[in-house]
Amino acid sequence: MYDYIIIGGGSAGAVMANRLSANPDNQVLLLEAGPSDRHPFIHMPAGVVELLKADKLNWYFSTAPEPELLGRRLYWPRGRVLGGTSAMNGMVYIRGHRNDYDRWAALPGCEGWHYDEVLPYFRQSEYFPEGDTEWHGHEGELGVSRLKQKLALFQTFVDAAEQAGYPRTGDFNGAEQEGAGPYDVTIRDGVRQSTARCFLPKAVRRRPNLEILTNARALALLTDGKRVHGVQVAHDNRQPCFYARRETLLCAGAVQSPQLLLLSGIGDPEELERHNIPLRHKLPGVGKNLQDHLDVSVQHFATTTETLYANARPPRNILTLLRYLLTHGGAAASNGIETGAFLKTSHAGEEPDIQLHFIPAFMLDHARQEAPGHGFMLHACQLRPQSRGEIGLWSADPLAPPRIQPRYLSAPGDLEVMVEAVKICRRIFAAKAFDAVRGEEHMPGPGVEDDAAIAEFIRRHAETIYHPVGTCRMGAAGDPEAVVDNQCRVHGLEGLRVVDASIMPQLPGGNTNAPTIMIAERIAALITGKAPA
Numbered sequence: 001m002y003d004y005i006i007i008g009g010g011s012a013g014a015v016m017a018n019r020l021s022a023n024p025d026n027q028v029l030l031l032e033a034g035p036s037d038r039h040p041f042i043h044m045p046a047g048v049v050e051l052l053k054a055d056k057l058n059w060y061f062s063t064a065p066e067p068e069l070l071g072r073r074l075y076w077p078r079g080r081v082l083g084g085t086s087a088m089n090g091m092v093y094i095r096g097h098r099n100d101y102d103r104w105a106a107l108p109g110c111e112g113w114h115y116d117e118v119l120p121y122f123r124q125s126e127y128f129p130e131g132d133t134e135w136h137g138h139e140g141e142l143g144v145s146r147l148k149q150k151l152a153l154f155q156t157f158v159d160a161a162e163q164a165g166y167p168r169t170g171d172f173n174g175a176e177q178e179g180a181g182p183y184d185v186t187i188r189d190g191v192r193q194s195t196a197r198c199f200l201p202k203a204v205r206r207r208p209n210l211e212i213l214t215n216a217r218a219l220a221l222l223t224d225g226k227r228v229h230g231v232q233v234a235h236d237n238r239q240p241c242f243y244a245r246r247e248t249l250l251c252a253g254a255v256q257s258p259q260l261l262l263l264s265g266i267g268d269p270e271e272l273e274r275h276n277i278p279l280r281h282k283l284p285g286v287g288k289n290l291q292d293h294l295d296v297s298v299q300h301f302a303t304t305t306e307t308l309y310a311n312a313r314p315p316r317n318i319l320t321l322l323r324y325l326l327t328h329g330g331a332a333a334s335n336g337i338e339t340g341a342f343l344k345t346s347h348a349g350e351e352p353d354i355q356l357h358f359i360p361a362f363m364l365d366h367a368r369q370e371a372p373g374h375g376f377m378l379h380a381c382q383l384r385p386q387s388r389g390e391i392g393l394w395s396a397d398p399l400a401p402p403r404i405q406p407r408y409l410s411a412p413g414d415l416e417v418m419v420e421a422v423k424i425c426r427r428i429f430a431a432k433a434f435d436a437v438r439g440e441e442h443m444p445g446p447g448v449e450d451d452a453a454i455a456e457f458i459r460r461h462a463e464t465i466y467h468p469v470g471t472c473r474m475g476a477a478g479d480p481e482a483v484v485d486n487q488c489r490v491h492g493l494e495g496l497r498v499v500d501a502s503i504m505p506q507l508p509g510g511n512t513n514a515p516t517i518m519i520a521e522r523i524a525a526l527i528t529g530k531a532p533a
C-alpha cells in the first residue's frame with residue numbers, strides 16, 4: 001500500500017516521482033518495465049545511434065501497415081529503461097510555439113494550459129547555464145545548453161537558410177521561434193540529461209519514502225469501474241498487486257498508457273469486445289486522436305570529410321570514444337543535431353508549420369543502415385498534421401505489443417505540406433554557402449523533380465520523427481473523445497490520472513520531451529497543492 005503509484009519512469013514519470021516524494025509524508029512507488037539506466041550509451045550523447053539499433057533498452061515497436069505509405073510498417077522506437085524515451089531521444093530541447101498552448105487552453109475542458117500558465121513549469125525544470133531570463137530557468141534539475149558547433153557544417157546550414165531567404169533566430173524557445181538557428185539540447189557537461197539522471201539522482205533514489213521497482217511491468221489496473229485501487233505487475237516471475245491510497249498515475253507514454261487502459265477494461269466497448277476484455281469503464285476516446293510528426297529527409301553527399309561520418313569510422317571512432325571517456329568532450333558529446341529551423345510553407349498560418357533538423361552526416365533507416373560515405377541531410381516534418389490515427393490492441397495478452405495505426409497522410413492537405421517541405425530543403429541546399437561542400441543529391445535524387453514524383457518519394461521513404469501524442473487526450477467530460485480533464489484526471493474514474501505525452505490534445509509545434517516534462521511538473525504541482533486547482 002502506497003499513497004501514490006506511478007506507472008512508467010519516463011519523461012513524465014521520473015518527474016512525478018521526484019516531486020511527489022519530496023514530501024516525506026507521501027509513500028511513493030515508481031514502477032518501470034525496463035531496467036535501471038546504467039548503460040553507458042544512454043549517458044554519452046552520440047550513443048543515441050546505438051540505442052536506436054538495438055532492442056535492449058528500446059520497445060522497438062512497429063506500426064501496422066500504413067495505407068498512405070505504400071503499406072509500409074514503420075519502426076517506432078521508444079525507451080524501455082528508467083528515464084524512458086528521454087534516455088534514448090535526440091536531446092533537442094524545444095517547447096513548441098506559444099500559440100500551441102493558447103489553442104489548447106481555448107478547447108473545452110483544457111482551461112489552465114495557456115502559454116503564460118505553462119511557461120513557469122518549463123522554467124521550473126530548467127537549468128540553463130546562461131542564467132535566469134524571461135524565457136529560461138536557472139534553478140531546475142534539467143540541464144539545457146547550447147553546443148559549440150565545432151563542425152563548420154552546422155553554421156553552413158544556418159547561413160544557407162538565410163541566403164535562401166529565411167530569417168535567423170537566436171532562440172527557438174524565446175520570443176521568436178521562426179527562423180534558422182542553434183538548438184538548445186538536454187546535454188550538460190557532455191552528458192545526456194535524461195529525466196532519470198536529472199530528477200532521480202542518487203539522493204532522490206535513496207529517499208526512504210520512494211521505492212523504485214525496475215523490470216516491473218504493469219499488466220492491468222485494479223478497478224471496480226468506479227475507482228482505480230492499484231495495479232498488478234509482472235516482476236521477478238511473480239505477479240504482485242500494489243495498492244494506492246490516494247492515486248495511481250499512469251505515465252507509460254502515448255503508446256502504452258492507452259494500451260494499459262484497454263487491457264484494464266477502460267476504453268471503447270467495441271475494441272474491448274473484440275478481445276474478450278470485460279468492460280469496466282466506457283471511455284471511447286482511449287487510444288484515439290493519435291498524432292505524430294511524419295518526417296522526410298533530403299540528403300547530399302559531401303565533398304568535405306569534416307562530417308560526423310569521420311568520427312563513426314575506425315580508427316577515429318576509437319579515438320572519439322576514448323576522448324569522451326576521459327574528458328566527456330569531443331564529437332561523442334554532441335547529439336549531432338546542433339542547428340535547425342522552424343519555417344513557414346505557403347500553407348502556414350501565423351506560426352511556422354515545418355521544422356528542419358540538420359545533421360552533418362547520413363543517418364539512414366534510423367541509423368540502422370550503413371552510411372554510403374560523407375554526407376549531410378535535412379529532416380523535415382510537418383508540425384501540425386491533420387491526420388489522426390489510433391492505438392489499439394492486437395491481443396488481450398498484456399505482454400503483446402499494441403496496435404499502432406498512425407494513418408499518416410490520411411488528411412489530404414498533409415501531403416501538400418510535406419511536398420513543399422522537400423522543396424524548401426532543396427532550396428536551402430542549393431544556396432551559396434553549400435557550394436564548397438555540396439556533392440550529389442543522394443535522396444530524393446536527380447530523377448525526383450515534379451510534385452507527383454516528390455509525393456511518391458514521400459510515400460516510399462517518410463518515417464516518424466518520434467513524437468506520438470494525443471491518445472488519452474484532455475477535454476471536457478461530455479466530449480466522447482476526451483479521456484482526461486484539465487488536471488489529467490480520467491473522466492468518470494476516481495483515483496487515476498494519466499500524466500504523459502498522451503494527454504496533449506494537439507501536437508505542439510516542436511519536439512515533445514520538454515512539453516511532456518512540463519505537463520508532469522504542472523500536474524505534480526496541482527497534486528501537491530503548489531499550484532491553484
Ligand SMILES: Cc1cc2nc3c(=O)[nH]c(=O)nc-3n(C[C@H](O)[C@H](O)[C@H](O)COP(=O)(O)OP(=O)(O)OC[C@H]3O[C@@H](n4cnc5c(N)ncnc54)[C@H](O)[C@@H]3O)c2cc1C
Pocket residue numbers: 007008009010011012013031032033034052077078079080081082083084085086088089090091092093094216217218219251252253254256260465466467468500501502511512513514516
Ligand atoms: C528516437 C527518439 C528521438 C527523440 N528525440 C527527441 C528530441 O530530440 N527532443 C524531444 O523533445 N523529443 C524527442 N523524442 C520524443 C520524446 O522523447 C518523447 O515525446 C517523450 O520522452 C515522451 O515521454 P513520456 O513520459 O510520455 O513517455 P516515455 O518517456 O516513453 O515513458 C514511458 C515509460 O513507461 C514505461 N512503461 C511502458 N509500459 C509500461 C508498463 N506496462 N509498466 C511499467 N512501465 C511501462 C516505459 O518503459 C517508459 O520508461 C524522441 C523520441 C524518440 C523515440
